[in-house]
Amino acid sequence: xxxxxxxxxxxxxxxxxxxxxxxxxxxxxxxxxxxxxxxxxxxxxxxxxxxxxxxxxxxxxxxxxxxxxxxxxxxxxxxxxxxxxxxxxxxxxxxxxxxxxxxxxxxxxxxxxxxxxxxxxxxxxxxxxxxxxxxxxxxxxxxxxxxxxxxxxxxxxxxxxxxxxxxxxxxxxxxxxxxxxxxxxxxxxxxxxxxxxxxxxxxxxxxxxxxxxxxxxxxxxxxxxxxxxxxxxx
Numbered sequence: 155x156x157x158x159x160x161x162x163x164x165x166x167x168x169x170x171x172x173x174x175x176x177x178x179x180x181x182x183x184x185x186x187x188x189x190x191x192x193x194x195x196x197x198x199x200x201x202x203x204x205x206x207x208x209x210x211x212x213x214x215x216x217x218x219x220x221x222x223x224x225x226x227x228x229x230x231x232x233x234x235x236x237x238x239x240x241x242x243x244x245x246x247x248x249x250x251x252x253x254x255x256x257x258x259x260x261x262x263x264x265x266x267x268x269x270x271x272x273x274x275x276x277x278x279x280x281x282x283x284x285x286x287x288x289x290x291x292x293x294x295x296x297x298x299x300x301x302x303x304x305x306x307x308x309x310x311x312x313x314x315x316x317x318x319x320x321x322x323x324x325x326x327x328x329x330x331x332x333x334x335x336x337x338x339x340x341x342x343x344x345x346x347x348x349x350x351x352x353x354x355x356x357x358x359x360x361x362x363x364x365x366x367x368x369x370x371x372x373x374x375x376x377x378x379x380x381x382x383x384x385x386x387x388x
Contacts, residue, residue, distance in 0.1 A: 222291075222307075230265035231302050242259055280308075284311055285311050287309075291304075294372065300332070304329035315360070
């Protein structure tokens with residue numbers, strides 16, 4: 155008898171019609187508590203993101219600087235040293251204005267050999283390719299107009315086709331020694347001139363973009379570089 159009464163008490167009130175247990179009663183959570191919980195969770199997540207960014211950003215920038223320095227050395231054919239020049243008010247200068255953000259100004263890099271003679275300038279550029287922006291850097295000797303080398307820094311061109319602007323060693327190597335402005339020609343159709351570079355079959359848009367970037371950047375800063383060289387002490 156006691157067991158029956160105990161089961162009746164623990165089963166709770168009868169459902170509709172007096173048969174079976176009723177559904178459990180749900181306790182409403184105050185809306186302020188929910189808001190406070192969400193706010194705390196959001197604040198903690200924000201602090202975590204900021205902390206990761208603060209930790210990672212200097213490392214990312216340092217890595218990018220190392221990659222860029224290696225690329226500058228590569229397209230200048232491994233100079234003994236190089237220095238950064240800033241394009242400010244239509245002139246090249248080695249001095250960045252105090253308190254100014256360096257990313258707000260264009261840069262070129264001046265390379266020297268072991269005897270402190272100028273070997274050339276490294277110039278970066280970026281323009282749309284077939285899929286996305288192509289970013290590259292190239293070495294250039296202003297007196298002769300000759301390129302010293304070219305390296306693609308970033309691209310999202312079609313794998314197996316457009317990305318040959320990085321992987322095709324013949325195409326990449328053709329820029330070393332080419333005379334600007336460069337003329338892109340279909341493979342086998344050129345005259346063999348020093349200003350010609352064979353474009354990649356099946357990737358003419360991507361390879362044409364590389365040539366255009368180089369020509370456009372020389373048009374933009376070539377005269378500044380020549381003027382800087384003329385005015386610099388020998």
